[in-house]
Amino acid sequence: MIGLSGIHHVALICSDYTRSRHFYTTVLGLQIIAETWRAERQSWKLDLALPDGTQLELFSFPEPPSRPSRPEACGLRHLAVAVTDLDAALAHLADHQVAAEPVRIDELTGRRFTFFQDPDGLPLELYET
Structure with a gap:
C-alpha cells in the first residue's frame, strides 16, 4: 500500500499575483505560511494554510498561458x-x-x-x- 494520508497542498498559478494574493488572504482569509520571490523564474510563491493543515500554493509566472476550462473537461x-x-x-x-x-x-x-x-x-x- 502506498500509505496516502491526505492532501498536503493544491498548487494554483495566477495571472495577477497582487490581485490573487488579496483574494486568497483577505477575502478567503487564508493564513500566509511563507512568501518567496524566485528570481530565476521571475515568480512569486505564496504558501497559504487552511485551518485543517492543508495548504494552497499560489504561483505567479510571467504571462502564463490560459487553460481552457469547461464544466465537463478532463482534469481538475x-x-x-x-x-x-x-x-x-x-x-x-x-x-x-x-x-x-x-x-x-x-x-x-x-x-x-x-x-x-x-x-x-x-x-x-x-x-x-
Whole structure:
C-alpha cells in the first residue's frame, strides 16, 4: 500500500499575483505560511494554510498561458472547501463583491453548497459540513 494520508497542498498559478494574493488572504482569509520571490523564474510563491493543515500554493509566472476550462473537461474540475455556516460565508463573499451561484443541495448527502470563482475564473466550491 502506498500509505496516502491526505492532501498536503493544491498548487494554483495566477495571472495577477497582487490581485490573487488579496483574494486568497483577505477575502478567503487564508493564513500566509511563507512568501518567496524566485528570481530565476521571475515568480512569486505564496504558501497559504487552511485551518485543517492543508495548504494552497499560489504561483505567479510571467504571462502564463490560459487553460481552457469547461464544466465537463478532463482534469481538475473545481476546488471545494468546507464551511460550517454557508450563509455567513456567502455574506462575507458578498461584502467583498464576490458573486456566488444560487445555493444547491447535494442530492446524495443533503448538504448545501455553491460555487464562485477566484480572480482567474477558477471554480471554487463552498460545501457546508
